[in-house]
Amino acid sequence: MTEHRDGRIIITTPITDEDIKGLRTGDTFYLSGELMTGRDDVHERVVEEGMAFPVDLNAKALFHAGPIIKTKENGTYEIISIGPTTSMRMERFESAFIEKTGVKIIIGKGGMGADTAAACRMHKTICSAAPAGCSLVCAKCVEEVEGASWTELGMPEAVWHLKVKEFGPLIVTIDSEGRNYFEELKSDYKLRSEEQKLRLIKELK
Secondary structure (H helix, E strand, O other), X not given: OEEEEOOEEEEEOOOOHHHHOOOOOOOEEEEEEEEEEOOHHHHHHHHOOOOOOOOOOOOOEEEOEOOEEEEOOXXXXXXXXXXXXXXXXXXXXXXXXXXXXXXXXXXXXXXXXXXXXXXXXXXXXXXXXXXXXXXXXXXXXXXXXXXEEOHHHOOOOOEEEEEEEEEEEEEEEEOOOOOEHHHHHHHHHHHHHHHHHHHHHHHHO
């Protein structure tokens, strides 16, 4: 479901193609509902070892993150901090991961490459960037840690099942048409750089 409130776009899981098709690179939005974490070891298990993701990720969101979690005396969990990890580390896995899991929104830090962009276009998925350095702020958007899977991988690499409310702001880095924000910025920078170089050459002459 997509909601427009107070000038903000809020997407709530489960996520449909329709919910995200209007988002373009550079747009910001917030996420509510179910959010799972998963980084290098999780991707390797799913893609290279052929293991099924431990919970249903179809129409949901994945966060490239290694949170700090405290286990309470009653066995429940308390989140201390959660911030994004560099998404490019997952580039070699992400295309196959998207196809296998049906994930609709991927959240991380920085950009991803051409293979992920092609998978986003094919499967109508988007990638987004969470604000780096704001792990405590992000943690405040987590209403509940609902559970954990693959805890034998260790706290940063385990799959944490989170319930979030207006998690963000998140910036669209690859939209469902495969447009790549970071590649667009590079192209724009190169064009502007060449224009300024020609201007300087002309003025100096």
